[in-house]
Amino acid sequence: MFSKKPLVSKSDEGRLIKAIQMAELKTSGEIRVHIEKTCAGDVIEACKKKFEELKMYETKDRNAILFFLAVDSKAFAVWGDEGIHQKVSDEFWKSITDCAISYFKQNDLMTGLEKSVEMCGEKLKLHFPIEIDDKNELSNEISY
Secondary structure, eight states: OOOOOOSSOHHHHHHHHHHHHHHHTTBSOEEEEEEESOOOSOHHHHHHHHHHHTTGGGSTTSOEEEEEEETTTTEEEEEEOHHHHTTSOHHHHHHHHHHHHHHHTTTOHHHHHHHHHHHHHHHHHHHSBOOTTOOOOSOOSOBO
């Protein structure tokens, strides 16, 4: 039988899920990570398309953020819904991307994603603090 090698190990997947959970502890915002093997075409457009496919726009405050990584293509993008995008500058999104890429260049994909998720969690906390009746609107699982 021929088995397909996973894009990330179970332990790395666990690290990312924990980073998402920690980032979401103090915010009503939602964060997801999507990982693919390759990305043909523009990575930002691919990220936006995956954001739509995952129905991430269905949060109450439109404050979801998607991290999109195509491992073999060495392509990365971040997309934030209109609620968060209205509150942060383009410089913020650039800083998130720069942070991730600095780790990616050292072949440390997981730390790059973890640190970037953490940065987004801090920003979401400022603009969308946790609410008393907060519920997790989107899965914290990594999508592939």
